[in-house]
Amino acid sequence: xxxxxxxxxxxxxxxxxxxxxxxxxxxxxxxxxxxxxxxxxxxxxxxxxxxxxxxxxxxxxxxxxxxxxxxxxxxxxxxxxxxxxxxxxxxxxxxxxxxxxxxxxxxxxxxxxxxxxxxxxxxxxxxxxxxxxxxxxxxxxxxxxxxxxxxxxxxxxxxxxxxxxxxxxxxxxxxxxxxxxxxxxxxxxxxxxxxxxxxx
Amino acid sequence: xxxxxxxxxxxxxxxxxxxxxxxxxxxxxxxxxxxxxxxxxxxxxxxxxxxxxxxxxxxxxxxxxxxxxxxxxxxxxxxxxxxxxxxxxxxxxxxxxxxxxxxxxxxxxxxxxxxxxxxxxxxxxxxxxxxxxxxxxxxxxxxxxxxxxxxxxxxxxxxxxxxxxxxxxxxxxxxxxxxxxxxxxxxxxxxxxxxxxxxx
Numbered sequence: 024x025x026x027x028x029x030x031x032x033x034x035x036x037x038x039x040x041x042x043x044x045x046x047x048x049x050x051x052x053x054x055x056x057x058x059x060x061x062x063x064x065x066x067x068x069x070x071x072x073x074x075x076x077x078x079x080x081x082x083x084x085x086x087x088x089x090x091x092x093x094x095x096x097x098x099x100x101x102x103x104x105x106x107x108x109x110x111x112x113x114x115x116x117x118x119x120x121x122x123x124x125x126x127x128x129x130x131x132x133x134x135x136x137x138x139x140x141x142x143x144x145x146x147x148x149x150x151x152x153x154x155x156x157x158x159x160x161x162x163x164x165x166x167x168x169x170x171x172x173x174x175x176x177x178x179x180x181x182x183x184x185x186x187x188x189x190x191x192x193x194x195x196x197x198x199x200x201x202x203x204x205x206x207x208x209x210x211x212x213x214x215x216x217x218x219x220x221x222x223x
Numbered sequence: 224x225x226x227x228x229x230x231x232x233x234x235x236x237x238x239x240x241x242x243x244x245x246x247x248x249x250x251x252x253x254x255x256x257x258x259x260x261x262x263x264x265x266x267x268x269x270x271x272x273x274x275x276x277x278x279x280x281x282x283x284x285x286x287x288x289x290x291x292x293x294x295x296x297x298x299x300x301x302x303x304x305x306x307x308x309x310x311x312x313x314x315x316x317x318x319x320x321x322x323x324x325x326x327x328x329x330x331x332x333x334x335x336x337x338x339x340x341x342x343x344x345x346x347x348x349x350x351x352x353x354x355x356x357x358x359x360x361x362x363x364x365x366x367x368x369x370x371x372x373x374x375x376x377x378x379x380x381x382x383x384x385x386x387x388x389x390x391x392x393x394x395x396x397x398x399x400x401x402x403x404x405x406x407x408x409x410x411x412x413x414x415x416x417x418x419x420x421x422x423x
Contacts, residue, residue, distance in 0.1 A: 027316070028289045034274040037267040041255045054313045055241045056271055057278060057287065064275040067237040068268040071256055074234040075264040078257055087257065089228045113254045116227070 031057070080112070083154070085130030085147045087112040095119075095128055102126045104161040108151060108180065110134050110168055118166070126164075129154065134172035135179055141172075143179065151180070155187050162190045169196060231257070280312070283354070285330030285347045287312040295319075295328055302326045304361040308351060308380065310334050310368055318366070326364075329354065334372035335379055341372075343379065351380070355387050362390045369396060 027035060031053055038049035056064060080086065081093035084106075088094065095101060095115070105126030109115060115128050131146045154160060165180055167173035181191045196214035198207050207215075227235060231253055238249035256264060280286065281293035284306075288294065295301060295315070305326030309315060315328050331346045354360060365380055367373035381391045396414035398407050407415070 028278055028287060030270070030274040030277040030289065031287065034270040037263075037270045040259070040263060040267070041252050043251065043255075050313065050316075051243065052241050053274065054311070055243075057274060057312075059240070059275070061275060063237075063240060064271055067240070068271040070230070070234040070237045071264055071268040071271075074230040074253065074257060075259065075261060077230040078228055087228060087231065089230065111254070112257075113250065116250075 080130070080132075083150075084128045085112065085132060085150070086115050086128055100125070103159050105164065106151070106154065106160055106162070107164045107166050109166050110173065110176075114166065126162075129163075131167070131176065134167050134170075134176040136172045136175075143183075146176075148180070148183070152183060155184055155189050160187075160189050162192060164192045164194070166194050169194075227253075280330070280332075283350075284328045285312065285332060285350070286315050286328055300325070303359050305364065306351070306354065306360055306362070307364045307366050309366050310373065310376075314366065326362075329363075331367070331376065334367050334370075334376040336372045336375075343383075346376075348380070348383070352383060355384055355389050360387075360389050362392060364392045364394070366394050369394075 027050075034053040034056060035046075035049045038044055038052045039046065044052070056067065059067065077089050078087050079089075081088045081096055082091050083096045084093060086093040086095060090097075102125045106129050107118060107124060107126055108129045108131060109118070110131055110133055112130050115130065118124050118128070129147065129151045131148065131151070133141055133146055135141055135143065135146065151163075155163065163180070163184060165177040167176045177193050184191050195218055196211065197218055198204065198211065198215045204212070227250075234253040234256060235246075235249045238244055238252045239246065244252070256267065259267065277289050278287050279289075281288045281296055282291050283296045284293060286293040286295060290297075302325045306329050307318060307324060307326055308329045308331060309318070310331055310333055312330050315330065318324050318328070329347065329351045331348065331351070333341050333346055335341055335343065335346065351363075355363065363380070363384060365377040367376045377393050384391050395418055396411065397418055398404065398411060398415045404412070
């Protein structure tokens with residue numbers, strides 16, 4: 024017995040398809056599924072198909088939704104003058120959890136990375152420009168990730184939105200709340216210093 | 224938008240069903256599945272059903288197999304005089320990877336834990352006794368986990384196999400190869416000392 028039985032091997036490979044799941048985790052998870060009851064396994068299998076079938080991007084902002092337009096875009100109480108631009112739909116949920124943000128979102132679907140073939144055309148950038156051009160928007164908060172690609176995307180958005188009368192902001196860099204100065208990297212610490220706020 | 228869309232929420236819950244997968248991982252994995260292609264999602268869904276349907280425990284040893292009898296039990300070159308007793312089918316693969324062990328296996332399906340309702344009757348213990356009683360077995364190596372339940376199970380097996388002319392062994396305890404003495408806990412170190420082997 025060199026290898027796992029074929030159906031098990033295939034299930035392991037499917038789990039490995041999930042980004043961030045390595046070989047050992049995939050094996051562990053596949054074995055867990057084998058110990059599910061038949062009902063659980065069927066429910067799991069159906070949940071995958073169901074989620075894929077029923078969930079699609081919002082026509083306006085790209086956020087995941089079961090309808091045409093996502094609950095945020097459909098909510099009449101949200102401030103339509105502010106758009107928070109994020110890379111992924113899951114980032115929307117991070118902001119929603121904060122409960123302070125009352126504006127809308129725009130999900131790019133990634134960040135610019137020409138090396139990996141991700142150009143402005145592969146992202147939901149044209150849609151953002153249209154929304155801004157429509158005129159109601161006062162401010163665009165670019166909340167792409169604080170890495171090279173996210174930074175490049177922010178610069179790019181800033182440039183293409185320059186012709187419109189809209190303020191473009193970027194999230195603040197700094198030390199995380201509850202973090203530890205000793206373990207904060209120099210780049211972050213430098214940014215925190217640059218962005219210091221006077222208390223008096 | 225307080226919560227995830229319902230089909231997504233259900234998929235997240237299915238991932239949380241997998242032991243060792245917490246809330247955040249489940250969310251991350253469910254979102255990954257949403258970004259699968261339709262073909263990939265269908266393949267994933269089918270792989271789950273397929274694995275559940277086609278894989279069953281070997282009639283002799285309880286190891287996972289697609290047939291009646293697992294490849295190890297069916298292999299005429301294996302030493303039928305030695306049985307290695309493990310808790311889970313995945314433990315068989317750990318031993319197979321070593322490539323030194325040429326005996327057979329017996330998968331208990333867990334370890335004794337009366338507090339959690341796992342009694343000898345809920346494990347594949349009667350089958351082990353039958354195999355030993357059949358007479359060909361010289362040695363039983365109890366390779367249950369080195370924890371309280373695994374230890375208790377080993378003691379129990381030792382007792383019920385006492386009437387038969389079979390040697391019962393337990394895996395050696397000690398420091399792991401490549402491990403670090405400084406970070407080895409006292410109990411393990413004590414066992415390593417007890418089990419010391421003389422080089423001269």
